Amino acid sequence: MKKKYLLLCLLGFVVAKAQVAYPEIPEEPEPPQAQQDTLQEPEREHIIQDYIRLYYISPSGVGNNVLAKANDGQGGFGIGMSGYFTKNFGIIAGLEVTTYNITNAAMAANGSRTIITAPYIGGEYRLFLGKYFSLNPSLCFTANQMRQRNSEKKLGTYQGVGIRAGATFDYAIIPYIKLFAGANFAHIWYDVDVAAQYEDYYRKVGTLNVVAGIKLAF
Amino acid sequence: MLLQCSLLVVSCAEIAYESNDRIAFEGYVKRQDGTPLPDIPVATLVYLNAGQYGDTDKIAYTTTDANGRYVMVFPKPTNHDYITLSINGGNIYYSDVAIPDPNSILTQYSVANILPDDLEPLQIDFGTTTLYTGDELTTLTINFIMDSETNVPVTGYVGLFPITGTYYNLPQDEPAPDYLLYTSGWPNAGALSQYYYSPQQDGITYSRTFTVLKNQAFTFKYRNAENVETAVNIPIANEPVTYTINY
Numbered sequence: 053m054k055k056k057y058l059l060l061c062l063l064g065f066v067v068a069k070a071q072v073a074y075p076e077i078p079e080e081p082e083p084p085q086a087q088q089d090t091l092q093e094p095e096r097e098h099i100i101q102d103y104i105r106l107y108y109i110s111p112s113g114v115g116n117n118v119l120a121k122a123n124d125g126q127g128g129f130g131i132g133m134s135g136y137f138t139k140n141f142g143i144i145a146g147l148e149v150t151t152y153n154i155t156n157a158a159m160a161a162n163g164s165r166t167i168i169t170a171p172y173i174g175g176e177y178r179l180f181l182g183k184y185f186s187l188n189p190s191l192c193f194t195a196n197q198m199r200q201r202n203s204e205k206k207l208g209t210y211q212g213v214g215i216r217a218g219a220t221f222d223y224a225i226i227p228y229i230k231l232f233a234g235a236n237f238a239h240i241w242y243d244v245d246v247a248a249q250y251e252d253y254y255r256k257v258g259t260l261n262v263v264a265g266i267k268l269a270f
Numbered sequence: 271m272l273l274q275c276s277l278l279v280v281s282c283a284e285i286a287y288e289s290n291d292r293i294a295f296e297g298y299v300k301r302q303d304g305t306p307l308p309d310i311p312v313a314t315l316v317y318l319n320a321g322q323y324g325d326t327d328k329i330a331y332t333t334t335d336a337n338g339r340y341v342m343v344f345p346k347p348t349n350h351d352y353i354t355l356s357i358n359g360g361n362i363y364y365s366d367v368a369i370p371d372p373n374s375i376l377t378q379y380s381v382a383n384i385l386p387d388d389l390e391p392l393q394i395d396f397g398t399t400t401l402y403t404g405d406e407l408t409t410l411t412i413n414f415i416m417d418s419e420t421n422v423p424v425t426g427y428v429g430l431f432p433i434t435g436t437y438y439n440l441p442q443d444e445p446a447p448d449y450l451l452y453t454s455g456w457p458n459a460g461a462l463s464q465y466y467y468s469p470q471q472d473g474i475t476y477s478r479t480f481t482v483l484k485n486q487a488f489t490f491k492y493r494n495a496e497n498v499e500t501a502v503n504i505p506i507a508n509e510p511v512t513y514t515i516n517y
Contacts, residue, residue, distance in 0.1 A: 158332030158342045161287075200345065207329070208287045208345030246292040247393035250343055254292060 103230070105132045107265020111150035111168075114237070114258035119198075121253075122156035123166050130263060134176060144190055145173040150261065154200065159253075161200045161207040168259075169197045170238075172216060188234070189219040196240045198257075212257070214240030222267065230267040235260065285318045285325045291346035293389050295330075297396035298338045299357055306338030307376070307401060315354045316347045346389060353384040357399050376401040402483065410482045410506060413514040484508050 109128035113120030132146020152166040160166065174192025181187060196212040218236025225231060237260050244254040295314055299307045313331040318324055330344035340357075347353075358378040379399050388394065486506050504513050 158330050158340075158344075161345050162328050162330055205284060206287060208290075208292075210290055243290050244292060245290055245392060246343065247294045247391075250292070250294060254343070 102135045103133070103267040103269050105130070105134065105146065105232070105265055105267045107131075107232070107263045109148060109150050110262040111152065112260050113152070114260045115256070116253065117257045118160055118254050119152065119166070119168075119257045119259065122154065122158075122160040123152035124155050126151045126153055126165070128168075128261070130265070132172075134267070136178065140178050142176050142178065143173065144176045144192065145171075147171045148261070150259075163200045163202040163207045165201060167199045167201070169199075170194045170214070174216070184224045186222045186224075187219060188222060188232075190217070190236070192216045192218075192236075194238060194240065196242070198242060210242045210244050210254075212240045212242035214238045218261075218263075220263065228269040231265075232267055233262075233264040235262045237261075283319050283323060283325055285316050285327050285347050286349050287329075287345040288348045289346050291389075291392060292343050293346050294341065294343045294393040295355055295396065296339070296341045296393070298398045299334050299340065300338050300398055300400055302400055302402060302406065306334070306336065308334050308336050308338060310334040310338070310340075310358050310376070310401070311356075312340040312342065313356045313359060314342050314344055315356060316350050317352055317354070318347075318350045346392075350386065352382070352386075353389075355381040355384065355396065358401055376403060377407070406484060408482060408484050408506065408508060409510040410504065411510070411512045413512065482506055 107130045109130055111125035111128050113123055113125065128148060128150030130146055130148040132144055134142055134144040136142030148168075148170045150168045150170075152168070154160045154163050154166055157163075172192040172194040174190055176188050176190040179187045179189075192215070194214040194216050196214055198210045198212065200207040200209075216236050216238035218234060220232040220234030222230045222232040237258065240257045240259065242255050242257060244251075246254050299310045299312070301307060311331065311333055314329050316327040316329050318326075327347070329347070330342040332340055332342055334340045356378070357380065358376055359380055379401065381396065384394070484506065485508065487503060502513070502515070504511060
């Protein structure tokens, strides 16, 4: 929970910094009319449309399922790419790896941690908010693998597919680098054979990942 | 060299969990009068080639809730030999026979030899297990005095019922080893319990002591090599009982 507060503070810091501390860009002399037309849209921060993103993840389970009730989210990382076909629409793809500590040896296993690997691909919309900010809602499909293990061996591996909705809030610190923070919620269906009364507990898993990181243009 | 390689391979045997199945063990733990027993430790132990080069996992553990109920839903092992359920077992990690905790006032109970085929329904309900305190129990000692003219292996059957020990989930088509003690319990509560004696030497006394419930009519059945069964009734009150059988 502390990590989420830190991330929210980071997000607030980015916003505050942009509103209060970020120096105004000195106005340049107006170019001739022909050149001005070509530079008006998009703004300089938005010209670069393809990014690599690297980010930290604070994961948590949501709902009444094995991840939410028998595990405690610890941390993770993500790496991804985004490419835009237009100024506002693009695709994103990447990989997220998150870890949880097992807290219930009866319902998960007598192990130490759960590791979830989730490649994803989907679409993203970019809503510009002034010269430096954008809000980026996205919808993705994921292919999940949940591994339970202790220090010596794996204690069960389960495959699943999911759908993920989320958004990031981006701040362009310089034309080629953005800081971002956000969150995504995923609903994952795992392939687990278990007695009927426990099916929902193990098959239908929800996660809420709070993310923060950097996007680098290429 | 070949032996060394073989030992290396055997010593590396490790229990694996490579299926997408989960197995549910559940049940209740109560007193003799039906009062639920909360906070009783319950564990699931998995064994592969149990012995010097084997592997053992305590794959799940929990404690009973306020209603005496326990539930464990654990990953299904895919190469194990058998599983043991332990209730109030204390430190039994490396043994298939539960060792009583000297500090516990309650008896312990375990179900050994739960085989891979037993897991196919993905769920086993062990029903209600009753634990007892020391003041509800006494001892029964049975002495066999071996006769030199009938020096034969003897199989003994115990009726109601030894309290502590291990219920051994014996497959129908397998002969019982001679060192096991059977107590009644899952899956056939109240079924006859069994134990076996090895062949004895002429004229010696073989003695065995069981912890049993006070104030019960104890029926002991035994069978000789000619498969002739004899039943004796042994009344048990509040004091320890010694019963001698000559044959």
